[in-house]
Amino acid sequence: MPRYLSLVKTQESQAAAGPSPELMQRMGELIEEMTKAGVMLDTAGLTPTAQGTRVHWEDGKISVTDGPFTETKEAVGGYAILQCKDRAEALEWTKRFLKVHEDFWTVTCEVREIMG
Secondary structure (H helix, E strand, C coil): CCEEEEEEEEEHHHHHHCCCHHHHHHHHHHHHHHHHCCCEEEEEECCCHHHCEEEEEECCEEEEEECCCCCCCEEEEEEEEEECCCHHHHHHHHHHHHHCCCCCCCEEEEEEECCC
């Protein structure tokens, strides 16, 4: 059965404020449902970019830059690894994930099939 990675991209400023308790409850309920359905393999949120490091390869050289990444408005705030029958099912679960957020959130999920 195919696996999909859903990269959760949020506005850095919204992520810093953190989710409300109500959002955390709705998200927890959905994750529990997805786990029981055998769809959710793994998920987690990520720390702000201020606590991250970029390692870049270009022209045969490595550069390392510690966060925060000031040019970044949108950052990867979390991920989920889903196991679904097809891409359509992965997209349906992802839409449900987005709908648990309050209206003021700006969240984008990039869903990509994991090769191999």
